[in-house]
Amino acid sequence: MTDAIVSVEDLRIQFPTQNGRETVKAVDGVSFSVQPGETFGIIGESGSGKSTLGRAVVCLQKPTEGRVLHHGTDPNSLPGADLRRRRREYQIIFQDPNAALNPRMTILRSVREPLDIIGTAPRVERERIALGMLDLVGLPAEFAARYPHELSGGQKQRVNIARVLTVRPKLIVCDEVVAALDVSIRAGILNLFADLQREFGLTYLFITHDLAVVSHVSSRIAVMYLGCFMELGPPEALLRRPLHPYTQALLSAEPIPLPSSMRTGQRIILTGEIPSPTNPPSGCRFRTRCRSAQDVCAAEIPTWREIEPGHFAACHFAGSATGTRS
Amino acid sequence: MNAADPLLTVRGLSVFFRAGLDVVQATSGVSFAIQPGERLGIVGESGCGKTVTGLALLGLLPRASSRVTGSAMFEGQDLISLSPGQLRRVRGRKISMIFQEPMSALDPVFTIGSQIGETIRTHFGVDRGAARRRAIDALASVGIPSPERVHDSYPHQLSGGMRQRAMIAIALVCEPRLLIADEPTTALDVTIQAQIIDLLMDLSARTGTALLFISHDLGVIAETCTRMITMYAGEVVEDAPVDAALVRPRHPYTSGLLRSLPRLSPRGAALPSIAGRVPSLRDMPAGCRFAARCHHALPDCDKAQTLSEVEAGHFVRCWRHDVLELPGALTDLERVA
Ligand SMILES: Nc1ncnc2c1ncn2[C@@H]1O[C@H](COP(=O)(O)OP(=O)(O)OP(=O)(O)O)[C@@H](O)[C@H]1O
Ligand SMILES: Nc1ncnc2c1ncn2[C@@H]1O[C@H](COP(=O)(O)OP(=O)(O)OP(=O)(O)O)[C@@H](O)[C@H]1O
Ligand code: SF4
Ligand code: SF4
Ligand SMILES: [Mg+2]
Numbered sequence: 001m002t003d004a005i006v007s008v009e010d011l012r013i014q015f016p017t018q019n020g021r022e023t024v025k026a027v028d029g030v031s032f033s034v035q036p037g038e039t040f041g042i043i044g045e046s047g048s049g050k051s052t053l054g055r056a057v058v059c060l061q062k063p064t065e066g067r068v069l070h071h072g073t074d075p076n077s078l079p080g081a082d083l084r085r086r087r088r089e090y091q092i093i094f095q096d097p098n099a100a101l102n103p104r105m106t107i108l109r110s111v112r113e114p115l116d117i118i119g120t121a122p123r124v125e126r127e128r129i130a131l132g133m134l135d136l137v138g139l140p141a142e143f144a145a146r147y148p149h150e151l152s153g154g155q156k157q158r159v160n161i162a163r164v165l166t167v168r169p170k171l172i173v174c175d176e177v178v179a180a181l182d183v184s185i186r187a188g189i190l191n192l193f194a195d196l197q198r199e200f201g202l203t204y205l206f207i208t209h210d211l212a213v214v215s216h217v218s219s220r221i222a223v224m225y226l227g228c229f230m231e232l233g234p235p236e237a238l239l240r241r242p243l244h245p246y247t248q249a250l251l252s253a254e255p256i257p258l259p260s261s262m263r264t265g266q267r268i269i270l271t272g273e274i275p276s277p278t279n280p281p282s283g284c285r286f287r288t289r290c291r292s293a294q295d296v297c298a299a300e301i302p303t304w305r306e307i308e309p310g311h312f313a314a315c316h317f318a319g320s321a322t323g324t325r326s
Numbered sequence: 327m328n329a330a331d332p333l334l335t336v337r338g339l340s341v342f343f344r345a346g347l348d349v350v351q352a353t354s355g356v357s358f359a360i361q362p363g364e365r366l367g368i369v370g371e372s373g374c375g376k377t378v379t380g381l382a383l384l385g386l387l388p389r390a391s392s393r394v395t396g397s398a399m400f401e402g403q404d405l406i407s408l409s410p411g412q413l414r415r416v417r418g419r420k421i422s423m424i425f426q427e428p429m430s431a432l433d434p435v436f437t438i439g440s441q442i443g444e445t446i447r448t449h450f451g452v453d454r455g456a457a458r459r460r461a462i463d464a465l466a467s468v469g470i471p472s473p474e475r476v477h478d479s480y481p482h483q484l485s486g487g488m489r490q491r492a493m494i495a496i497a498l499v500c501e502p503r504l505l506i507a508d509e510p511t512t513a514l515d516v517t518i519q520a521q522i523i524d525l526l527m528d529l530s531a532r533t534g535t536a537l538l539f540i541s542h543d544l545g546v547i548a549e550t551c552t553r554m555i556t557m558y559a560g561e562v563v564e565d566a567p568v569d570a571a572l573v574r575p576r577h578p579y580t581s582g583l584l585r586s587l588p589r590l591s592p593r594g595a596a597l598p599s600i601a602g603r604v605p606s607l608r609d610m611p612a613g614c615r616f617a618a619r620c621h622h623a624l625p626d627c628d629k630a631q632t633l634s635e636v637e638a639g640h641f642v643r644c645w646r647h648d649v650l651e652l653p654g655a656l657t658d659l660e661r662v663a
């Protein structure tokens with residue numbers, strides 16, 4: 001579809017290793033597009049490339065190969081002023097609530113700062129917008145004069161959200177934005193993201209390693225492993241009928257707070273660890289930990305196929321009984 | 327000792343810290359008991375005193391800036407009044423502790439093998455060769471695939487999951503009666519977390535080691551423990567069998583924690599959250615510490631609350647426990663079924 005707010009086309013991002021002799025394939029051939037107003041969730045284990053992908057979407061990371069398009073155009077091909085405007089429309093919020101806050105600035109100044117940098121509106125107007133945003137994220141005016149160390153983690157994350165909202169973004173990459181917060185606080189922040197989406201028609205790229213969170217907020221979920229998507233689909237289908245063995249293992253590993261009598265099913269415990277992204281396994285990169293792996297899995301890279309409408313997977317056997325190749 | 331005697335009985339444990347000219351109280355009158363072989367969980371949000379409680383039991387808090395009152399009876403000795411020398415003999419031998427970040431407990435300049443061998447030689451007085459064999463066995467018993475290689479590796483050469491396994495091997499090599507595990511899987515990926523939980527459950531079943539499992543993750547506690555304690559602002563507010571606490575919590579805070587979990591709300595629906603924040607250590611209310619955030623608060627909640635037994639083995643610090651019908655971790659459908 002051409003009205004996608006973001007389309008990612010065969011994106012590859014590589015970094016040299018510390019000794020410079022090898023390359024880390026952080027993102028290794030990912031394609032997807034995000035429609036305006038949706039929440040696109042990305043789940044995956046540590047080092048799978050989620051943050052690198054998120055940074056590429058907001059132009060903080062240059063692709064090694066492939067493209068990231070904003071509304072069908074490559075932002076890096078735009079003239080300077082347009083690129084800057086475009087970059088304001090695509091924002092990112094990080095896990096650490098302290099990361100974007102200067103400990104020596106008042107909350108109000110931190111929230112106002114992005115507008116100060118643009119520098120077009122008069123100061124009173126910038127102040128007014130900043131106060132309005134603080135109010136919107138549930139922080140009363142008394143917080144404006146405080147400093148970050150006087151706020152809790154959840155309150156600081158609200159400040160970060162207010163700060164990003166001042167520049168009227170269209171899309172926000174939320175990179176583990178609730179991971180550092182307590183469960184009781186986490187719920188309030190997730191509700192806030194949902195309210196803001198309704199109010200401003202925001203689009204989110206929601207990156208997390210928390211399955212419960214990603215399934216609550218997302219309209220589609222992509223499962224990432226070693227720089228590639230393994231599966232992509234709407235949450236209902238992906239959670240009830242996961243097609244990829246990795247998704248199945250992730251779902252089964254999730255600890256669930258249910259009484260012992262109500263917990264069902266034998267847990268799939270993956271053996272081994274994630275291989276190094278400098279030298280991913282041949283064929284299917286999940287094969288070293290996959291219970292269903294066959295000879296073909298080492299020899300051939302599984303193609304990314306649409307198994308059911310809107311539900312994609314990269315496994316030779318997805319959608320067929322295990323053991324018989326589709 | 328008769329069979330019903332707890333392995334550890336903690337009574338009125340309070341931890342104080344010196345902060346500048348002031349003294350702040352991090353925990354107040356924490357009391358609980360662990361039976362031999364039992365797996366007890368402690369949940370509660372950041373800063374509620376979980377770690378401090380574990381450290382206090384082992385005398386690991388900074389001596390110069392902290393003070394501990396109360397008692398912790400373990401095999402006829404009060405851990406709180408033992409000398410540092412006596413505590414060293416208990417630590418590692420009878421009670422071990424593992425942490426969220428193994429790097430903080432492992433010494434970066436020594437190999438895994440020399441650290442585990444040190445523990446073995448200290449407690450058993452065996453020679454190097456015997457210690458090495460025992461260390462390699464211990465590493466193999468926690469599912470490390472090539473124990474000889476790991477034995478001769480430095481901590482930074484191992485992945486997070488392997489380091490956690492190595493720390494568990496060190497903690498369990500002397501077959502302690504109690505293992506205190508402080509967020510041992512929080513820094514790990516969910517598939518590695520599943521491996522470590524599996525390992526801990528298996529080891530505790532095999533060796534009869536009791537487990538004090540500290541975590542903010544209710545799912546992890548539900549899967550590993552048989553009892554759970556909920557802490558809030560330095561106090562125990564609920565102490566109950568896990569299944570009872572999940573199905574019918576009796577304290578509004580426990581209920582609130584469970585209800586805020588995303589799995590209980592339809593996708594996209596607003597999540598029940600607990601508004602407000604934990605009171606500061608310097609400004610603790612005299613009455614119920616949860617009152618400012620509690621939907622069920624009444625004027626009388628400003629009186630100090632005591633932990634009382636409301637059913638056999640189920641303790642709650644809330645005078646309204648009798649009249650409140652609080653939802654737990656089940657969806658409406660699951661509750662009917
Ligand atoms: N600037 C960089 N230089 C070198 N390597 C990098 C850089 N950024 C990321 N990497 C590597 O790329 C891989 C993917 O990293 P990334 O941070 O995107 O993963 P992630 O999925 O966000 O993980 P986490 O869940 O731990 O945040 C990792 O192996 C990482 O070490
Ligand atoms: N060495 C110390 N000096 C002063 N205060 C301390 C010290 N250690 C802990 N505290 C305080 O004691 C309280 C309890 O801390 P503790 O580390 O036990 O919390 P926790 O429940 O383990 O939290 P988390 O989930 O974040 O690990 C906190 O308010 C903390 O700031
Ligand atoms: S392609 Fe083979 S190894 Fe990969 S997930 Fe499918 S069955 Fe497993
Ligand atoms: S004592 Fe009152 S304020 Fe405290 S938990 Fe019970 S009902 Fe709520
Ligand atoms: Mg990341």
Ligand SMILES: [Mg+2]
Pocket residue numbers: 376377378508
């Ligand atoms: Mg702690």
